Amino acid sequence: MKLLYTKGGRVAGIRIEGLTRQFGSVHAVEDISMEIADGDFLVLLGPSGCGKTTLLRMIAGLIEPTAGRVLLGDTDITYAPARDRDLAMVFQSYALYPHLTVERNIGFPLRAARLPKREIAERVREVAGQLELTALLGRRPKELSGGQRQRVALGRALVRKPQAFLMDEPLSNLDAKLRTATRTELSALHHRLRSTFVYVTHDQVEAMTMATRVALLNGGRLEQIGTPTEVYDNPASVFVAGFLGSPPMNLLSARISERAGRLRAAATDLEIPLWAGSDAARDVTVGLRPEHLRVVRDAEGSPAPADTAAPADTAAPADTAAPADTAAPADTAAPADSTARADSTAPAGSAERARLRGVVTGVENLGGEEVAWCEIGGQPVALRGPRPVGLSRGDAVTLTVDLDQVHLFDRTSGRRLAWQPTADKPSPQHTPSTQRLPQRPAAAAV
Numbered sequence: 001m002k003l004l005y006t007k008g009g010r011v012a013g014i015r016i017e018g019l020t021r022q023f024g025s026v027h028a029v030e031d032i033s034m035e036i037a038d039g040d041f042l043v044l045l046g047p048s049g050c051g052k053t054t055l056l057r058m059i060a061g062l063i064e065p066t067a068g069r070v071l072l073g074d075t076d077i078t079y080a081p082a083r084d085r086d087l088a089m090v091f092q093s094y095a096l097y098p099h100l101t102v103e104r105n106i107g108f109p110l111r112a113a114r115l116p117k118r119e120i121a122e123r124v125r126e127v128a129g130q131l132e133l134t135a136l137l138g139r140r141p142k143e144l145s146g147g148q149r150q151r152v153a154l155g156r157a158l159v160r161k162p163q164a165f166l167m168d169e170p171l172s173n174l175d176a177k178l179r180t181a182t183r184t185e186l187s188a189l190h191h192r193l194r195s196t197f198v199y200v201t202h203d204q205v206e207a208m209t210m211a212t213r214v215a216l217l218n219g220g221r222l223e224q225i226g227t228p229t230e231v232y233d234n235p236a237s238v239f240v241a242g243f244l245g246s247p248p249m250n251l252l253s254a255r256i257s258e259r260a261g262r263l264r265a266a267a268t269d270l271e272i273p274l275w276a277g278s279d280a281a282r283d284v285t286v287g288l289r290p291e292h293l294r295v296v297r298d299a300e301g302s303p304a305p306a307d308t309a310a311p312a313d314t315a316a317p318a319d320t321a322a323p324a325d326t327a328a329p330a331d332t333a334a335p336a337d338s339t340a341r342a343d344s345t346a347p348a349g350s351a352e353r354a355r356l357r358g359v360v361t362g363v364e365n366l367g368g369e370e371v372a373w374c375e376i377g378g379q380p381v382a383l384r385g386p387r388p389v390g391l392s393r394g395d396a397v398t399l400t401v402d403l404d405q406v407h408l409f410d411r412t413s414g415r416r417l418a419w420q421p422t423a424d425k426p427s428p429q430h431t432p433s434t435q436r437l438p439q440r441p442a443a444a445a446v
C-alpha cells in the first residue's frame, strides 16, 4: 500500500497538564499530566473504570475537564469544541450511520466540512483502497462483519487527515483472530502515517504490541508512562507490576532485615540476599516475574526436594544463615555436593540468587509453554517456561531467581525501590552517600 497522507510538517504533539474530571463525588481523572509527542502511539492502559475513556474524551473535546489544560501543538484547546480540534475519534461502538452506505459513512466528515464532491470521492476511494473496503462501498453497516465495520469507522477517521487519532477500545468487538490481525494493521498504519495515535484499551497485549509508549492508569491517576519495555522491565509500582504479564509478576510480602552486616528480604520459605550494610527493618513487596524463576534440580533432573536443595552459590554461609523470621531450616547451608548442577535452568557459578521453597499446586498447559503454580510459605507463585517445565502437582520444589531480576516495592506506598545488585557486593542504587534504601524510589516520578 502506498503512503496516502502526510502531515506536511504540522506539529500534532498533545500536552496534558493537571487534567482532572469529577462526576459528582466520583474522581474519574485526577491531576494527570503527560506529553504525547508528535507521531507517538500512546496507549492508555488500565482496568475498567480507571478513567481511560474520560481522559480520551477530554482530549477529544467531548467532556470538559474540572481542572487542567489540553494543548495541541502550542494551542490551548481545553475548551475548544470537538469539531474544531482536528482530532479524529474512533469509538468502541463504531457509531456508524446505519442508513448510510460504507461510501457515505466514510465520506461523512468531508461532506460535513463541505469539501467539493470530486475531492470527497477521491479521498474516500483512497481510504477504501487502503483499508480493503473498495468492494464494500455500496453496502450498509448491517451487511458488514464486525471487522469490516471496524475498518469503516477507521476509514471515517482517516479520511479527515486529522492531526491525531483518538481511539477508544476499537478492537474490543472483534474475535481473537481478527483482533490480532487488526492490531498488526493498525501498527502498520501508524508506521505509514506517522500520525499521533492515542489509543485506549484494557488489553495489555494490545498495549505491549502497538504502543510506542504506554500510560498506565489506576483509579483516575497516572501510575507510570514509558515504552512497553520500560514499564514491563521496571514497573514503577506494585499496580503496574501486577497488571502486566501473563501471569503477571508474582508479588510476595517480605521483610527486609539485617543479619551479620548483610540486608536480606525474607519471608517464610523465601530468602533474598541484598547488600552489605544495615538499615531499620521494613516491610516490602518482592516482585518476581514467572519467566525469571528457575527450578533447582538434582542429578537425575528431578526437581530437588525442598529439604535438600541448596546450590552452592545460593547457600547462605553458616554465620549469615537466614534471619529468624524466615523459618529457613538449618540445611540452607547445605554443602555444595548436595545438589548436582545437571540442570541448565539453574546455572552454576554466577552471582547469588533469591531462593524460594514450596510445593507445586497445579500446572497449566499454554501450548508452547507451561505455568506451574506453586505455594511458597502460603503465598501463590507462578513459574512460566517452555513446555514441559517438568513439574507435577505435589512436587516439593526449590526455585531461584537472579538478583538483578528481583524487584522491590515499598509495602506502604507500593512504589518501586531502586537497587542494583553487583556480582560480589549488592548495593542500593542512587544512594551512594547513605547506602540505605532510597526514601524516594527513583522510579516514582512518572
Ligand SMILES: Nc1ncnc2c1ncn2[C@@H]1O[C@H](COP(=O)(O)OP(=O)(O)OP(=O)(O)O)[C@@H](O)[C@H]1O
Pocket: 023, 026, 027, 028, 046, 047, 048, 049, 050, 051, 052, 053, 054, 055, 202
Ligand atoms: N457521565 C458520568 N457520570 C458519572 N460517572 C461517570 C461518568 N462517566 C464516567 N464515570 C465514572 O468515572 C470513572 C471512570 O470512567 P471511564 O469511563 O473513564 O473508565 P474507563 O477506564 O474507560 O473504563 P472501561 O474500561 O470500563 O471503559 C468510573 O468510575 C465511571 O463510573
Ligand SMILES: [Mg+2]
Pocket: 052, 053, 054
Ligand atoms: Mg472506557
